[in-house]
Amino acid sequence: MKKSYEAGIIGGGIIGATIAYYLAKMGMKNIVLFDKSYYTSGSTGRCGGGIRQQWSTPANVKLGIRSVKLFEQYEKELDFNFDYVQKGYLILAFTDDEVMAFKKNVKMQRSLGLNVNFISKKEAQKIVPFLNTSDILGATYCPTDGLGSPFLSTFGYLKKARELGVETYNYTEILSIKKNKGKYDLKTSKGNVSVKYIVNAAGPWAKDISKMLDYDIPVNPERHQILVTEPLERMVDPMVIDFLHGFYGSQEKNGGFIMGEADPTEPESFKVSSNWKFLESISKKFTYLFPKFKDVKILRQWAGSYTVSPDAQPILGPISKEDENFFLAVGYSGHGFMLAPATGEAIAEWIIHGKPKTTDISHLTMERIEKGLFEQEHNVV
Numbered sequence: 001m002k003k004s005y006e007a008g009i010i011g012g013g014i015i016g017a018t019i020a021y022y023l024a025k026m027g028m029k030n031i032v033l034f035d036k037s038y039y040t041s042g043s044t045g046r047c048g049g050g051i052r053q054q055w056s057t058p059a060n061v062k063l064g065i066r067s068v069k070l071f072e073q074y075e076k077e078l079d080f081n082f083d084y085v086q087k088g089y090l091i092l093a094f095t096d097d098e099v100m101a102f103k104k105n106v107k108m109q110r111s112l113g114l115n116v117n118f119i120s121k122k123e124a125q126k127i128v129p130f131l132n133t134s135d136i137l138g139a140t141y142c143p144t145d146g147l148g149s150p151f152l153s154t155f156g157y158l159k160k161a162r163e164l165g166v167e168t169y170n171y172t173e174i175l176s177i178k179k180n181k182g183k184y185d186l187k188t189s190k191g192n193v194s195v196k197y198i199v200n201a202a203g204p205w206a207k208d209i210s211k212m213l214d215y216d217i218p219v220n221p222e223r224h225q226i227l228v229t230e231p232l233e234r235m236v237d238p239m240v241i242d243f244l245h246g247f248y249g250s251q252e253k254n255g256g257f258i259m260g261e262a263d264p265t266e267p268e269s270f271k272v273s274s275n276w277k278f279l280e281s282i283s284k285k286f287t288y289l290f291p292k293f294k295d296v297k298i299l300r301q302w303a304g305s306y307t308v309s310p311d312a313q314p315i316l317g318p319i320s321k322e323d324e325n326f327f328l329a330v331g332y333s334g335h336g337f338m339l340a341p342a343t344g345e346a347i348a349e350w351i352i353h354g355k356p357k358t359t360d361i362s363h364l365t366m367e368r369i370e371k372g373l374f375e376q377e378h379n380v381v
């Protein structure tokens, strides 16, 4: 480890990995990335792997569309396979209010260039023949949404970043941060380094990292549980989402159904344990939507943290005017994997060029939170 670096990234999940890669790709030298554990040990390695562009806020839609563009060129650019498939997302509407909101979303999403449609119950049934459509009024469908491996994609970004000169250190914890003559001194569990730019990409621990410089950022961890079934012959292509009952599920590459739920009773905490309540609740939701799969066996369940922001949009960019070189890439609220490429690229541009260029994220800062300029993202499970 050297004594000083241009940029120090805290976090070796998908967000830290993309930022490291894009900084190096854009020509920055002397970059270091730290993780207190193994890479993908945080939320990234607990993620469902869903990649969608159908959001209710224009900012999330733009980030989703750009991320899909970057995911589409990932394999060629990084010479690495991350099991990417584009088999669509089907979002079910059960109520008149949902129909109205979804039609409004589709209009906005289409105006931003997304190939998405509001479709009838009959069309939804055609796309997923095993789906119980008896109670739905329609659905939205975007064929370019998809799935990928959060593990492999992170490893690919880290591998390429290292080839471009980034130093990465796992099992190296950041213990404190002190400002020192326009730079930051990082005390790590393996020695001290000085950096010009810091990126806080610490996922559920982002609040603790910001506290090291006396900032209180409004992001909090919240447990989300998930499970996977035995592999079945391919019968369902898209990810199916049901906001009303709080369910998402899709058939993975190897045939297992991966699924999770929204539990409005879950308190903020670092808890990542699993429980029976989830198994019962998700089994009811799954077999209601897919009655034919009632005998499918569950292979394993686990849980992880969403890092929730006040409006379910990420908080990005400099933490304050006083600490313009302390960047946040936090608060992804359950959609950090799918928004990682676009936000990684934009944060790298912001650091190198003084502003984001490809996707405008300049309004997603802490300042918007301080001024109460929230735009609530509604399409979250």
Ligand SMILES: Cc1cc2nc3c(=O)[nH]c(=O)nc-3n(C[C@H](O)[C@H](O)[C@H](O)COP(=O)(O)OP(=O)(O)OC[C@H]3O[C@@H](n4cnc5c(N)ncnc54)[C@H](O)[C@@H]3O)c2cc1C
Pocket: 010, 011, 012, 013, 014, 015, 016, 034, 035, 036, 037, 038, 039, 040, 041, 042, 043, 044, 045, 046, 047, 048, 049, 050, 051, 172, 173, 174, 175, 201, 202, 203, 204, 205, 209, 224, 225, 226, 260, 303, 304, 305, 306, 307, 329, 330, 332, 333, 334, 335, 336, 337, 338, 339
């Ligand atoms: C059950 C579940 C399902 C999900 N499904 C999806 C999905 O389908 N699609 C999607 O887009 N998103 C999904 N998400 C959300 C997604 O996992 C996260 O948004 C994303 O992984 C955040 O990545 P990250 O790099 O910010 O955080 P993390 O992966 O948590 O990485 C942060 C890293 O920082 C390190 N760190 C923390 N403190 C320190 C320190 N002091 N010193 C050094 N290192 C430190 C940690 O060890 C950790 O590895 C899901 C999440 C869960 C829990």
